[in-house]
Each structure stands twice: as structure tokens, then as C-alpha cells.
Amino acid sequence: MNILIIGASRGLGLEFVRQYRAAGARVTATARDDAGQARIAEQGAKPLRLDVADAASVSGLAWQVDGERFDVVVINAGVYGPGTAGLETPTASDFDAVMHTNVLGPMRLLPQIAEALAPGARVAVLSSKMGSIGLRASTSGWLYRASKAAVNSVMKDASLALAGQATVISFHPGWVRTDMGGSGADIDATTSVAGMRTVLASVKPVDTGSFFSYDGQRLAW
Ligand SMILES: NC(=O)c1ccc[n+]([C@@H]2O[C@H](COP(=O)([O-])OP(=O)(O)OC[C@H]3O[C@@H](n4cnc5c(N)ncnc54)[C@H](OP(=O)(O)O)[C@@H]3O)[C@@H](O)[C@H]2O)c1
Known part of the structure; x- marks a missing residue:
């Protein structure tokens, strides 16, 4: 198995690296x-330098992975942005930071990644249940919610564009104890990533364009 994890300095991204290495993957x-690169190297993985919010940095990815054929790609990098409670208009700079990282980043990455996929590859974007409109019951962090709803749309288009080439899905990783999720979250990173790896191993081409929880449940848009 040949794996690419985007945004793996800590949290869920680094846990993906740890578990795939433990399973013997490249x-x-x-x-x-x-x-962050040192923590990746410590796991026996190959570290690359990439800022998903920087166009020049992302445009360098294609040549850095030239010749690779990845079986699994996980786009994990993400930021939460302002912790708002209601209809608090974000500043333009907060809007740009969250949308550039969580939405424009994947829109820049996906075309490059498409060139480096093994036949039948699986591509996952770390979204969030907070991006689901159908399941929405709170207004907390509405900028983050908007970014994850938008990246779900991006993932769906990628699933159509890559039909027959790759299975493309969105994940809700659960509410996970990381820097972003905080110490009071429901589950640990080990459980979340183990669940997502199981889903990635079991999805079929017919599942492309779907939104999955880490435990395999399908989520409403
Ligand atoms: N934890 C949860 O409960 C939860 C729930 C739902 C969804 N998610 C999603 O799951 C993903 C991972 O979350 P996490 O809990 O592991 O978050 P985290 O602990 O805050 O880690 C975020 C990761 O994203 C990277 N990142 C942020 N901006 C980046 C950029 N511009 N370029 C490259 N990397 C960047 C960070 O790198 P640096 O170290 O360089 O900052 C770090 O590796 C995110 O997309 C998040 O929205 C998490």
C-alpha cells in the first residue's frame, strides 16, 4: 500500500501516518x-513540506510526488477559525484563512493528486458533521460549518470527475481529542483513525461521493 497524508504534523494526520506505518504501508x-516534518520522519514516513493555503507551495506537490501511485490519499489539513456562537460576521482575514485552508486547499490539491493515483485509489477529505446542513442543530462556528459544507461540494465534484479512476469520500472523524477537538471530546485519535482506515479499506466504487462517519455510518448532507 502506498499512502499520502496531507497535513500530518500532529492530531489526526499524524495518527494516520502512525497507523499506516504500523500496518507496513509506505x-x-x-x-x-x-x-512537523521531523515527527513524520520519526514514524518512518517520507516528509514533504506543504502549506495548503499557499498556492506556490501546493503547486510544487506534483513534481514532489512525480512517479508515485498512491492507493490512499487523505486530505486532513484544516483549521477551525473563530469560535462564534451566533450570527457574528467573521473578519475578512478569518474568512480567508478558513476558506483558503479548508476549501481552496483541496481545490488546488485534488487536480495534482489525480495525476498520482493508483488504479482503484481511495481519496478522502476530512470534513465534519458540523458541515452537514441536514443534521444542523446549532450555529456554533458558522464559518467552519460553511467551509466544511463547501468542501463536501468540492469532494462530490471530485468524485464525479474521477469516476472510474478513484473512490472519493468525505469523513466526519467524530469529535476527537486533538488540539482542535479539545480534551473534552468524545473519542481519541487512535479510535477515530482506526475507524476511518477500516472505511477506506472497505469502500467500493459505488460508494464514491458519499459522506461517512469514522464508524462507517453514512451521514446526511
Ligand atoms: N478533532 C475533531 O474533533 C474534528 C472533528 C471534525 C472534523 N475534524 C477535521 O479533521 C481534520 C484534522 O483535525 P485535527 O483534530 O487533527 O486538528 P488539529 O489537531 O488542529 O491539526 C490540524 C492539522 O492541520 C494542519 N494544517 C492547518 N493548516 C494548514 C495549512 N495551511 N497547510 C498545511 N497543514 C495545515 C496542521 O498543521 P500545523 O501543525 O502546521 O498547524 C495540523 O497538522 C481537520 O480538517 C478538522 O477540521 C476534526
Whole structure:
């Protein structure tokens, strides 16, 4: 198995690296600083430098993975942005930071990744149940919610564009104890990533364009 994890300096991304390496896979993973790259290398994976919010940085990915054929690609990098409670208009800079990382990043990455997929590859975007409109019961973090709803749309288009080539899905990883999820979250990163790896191993081409929870349940848009 040949694996690519985008955004793997810590949290769920680094846990994907750890578990795929423990399973004997060959892993390439990205971070945007030396410390993150060192943590990736410690797991026996190949670290690459990548800032998903930087056009020049992302445009360098294609040549860095030239000749690779990935069986699994996980686009994990994401930011939460302002922790708003109601209809608090975000600043333009918060809007740009969240949307550039969570939405424009995948829109820049997916065309490059498409060139480096093994036949029958699986591509996953780390979205969130907070992006589901159908399941919406709270207004907390509405900028983050908007970004994850938008990346679900991006994933769906990627699933259509890559039909017959790759199975493309969105994940809700659960509410996970990471820097983003906080110490009071429901589950640990080990459980979340083990679940998502099981889903990635079991999805079929017919599942492309679907939104899955880490435990395999299908989620409403
Ligand atoms: N934890 C949860 O409960 C939860 C729930 C639903 C969805 N998610 C989603 O799951 C994904 C991972 O979450 P997490 O909990 O592991 O978050 P985290 O602990 O905050 O880690 C975020 C990761 O994204 C990377 N990242 C952020 N901006 C980046 C950029 N511009 N370029 C490259 N990498 C960047 C970070 O790298 P640096 O170290 O360089 O900052 C870090 O590796 C995110 O997309 C998140 O929205 C998480």
C-alpha cells in the first residue's frame, strides 16, 4: 500500500501516518514546518513540506510526488477559525484563512493528486458533521460549518470527475481529542483513525461521493 497524508504534523494526520506505518504501508506525508516534518520522519514516513493555503507551495506537490501511485490519499489539513456562537460576521482575514485552508486547499490539491493515483485509489477529505446542513442543530462556528459544507461540494465534484479512476469520500472523524477537538471530546485519535482506515479499506466504487462517519455510518448532507 502506498499512502499520502496531507497535513500530518500532529492530531489526526499524524495518527494516520502512525497507523499506516504500523500496518507496513509506505507513507508520504506533509507538514509546513521542520518540527512537523521531523515527527513524520520519526514514524518512518517520507516528509514533504506543504502549506495548503499557499498556492506556490501546493503547486510544487506534483513534481514532489512525480512517479508515485498512491492507493490512499487523505486530505486532513484544516483549521477551525473563530469560535462564534451566533450570527457574528467573521473578519475578512478569518474568512480567508478558513476558506483558503479548508476549501481552496483541496481545490488546488485534488487536480495534482489525480495525476498520482493508483488504479482503484481511495481519496478522502476530512470534513465534519458540523458541515452537514441536514443534521444542523446549532450555529456554533458558522464559518467552519460553511467551509466544511463547501468542501463536501468540492469532494462530490471530485468524485464525479474521477469516476472510474478513484473512490472519493468525505469523513466526519467524530469529535476527537486533538488540539482542535479539545480534551473534552468524545473519542481519541487512535479510535477515530482506526475507524476511518477500516472505511477506506472497505469502500467500493459505488460508494464514491458519499459522506461517512469514522464508524462507517453514512451521514446526511
Ligand atoms: N478533532 C475533531 O474533533 C474534528 C472533528 C471534525 C472534523 N475534524 C477535521 O479533521 C481534520 C484534522 O483535525 P485535527 O483534530 O487533527 O486538528 P488539529 O489537531 O488542529 O491539526 C490540524 C492539522 O492541520 C494542519 N494544517 C492547518 N493548516 C494548514 C495549512 N495551511 N497547510 C498545511 N497543514 C495545515 C496542521 O498543521 P500545523 O501543525 O502546521 O498547524 C495540523 O497538522 C481537520 O480538517 C478538522 O477540521 C476534526
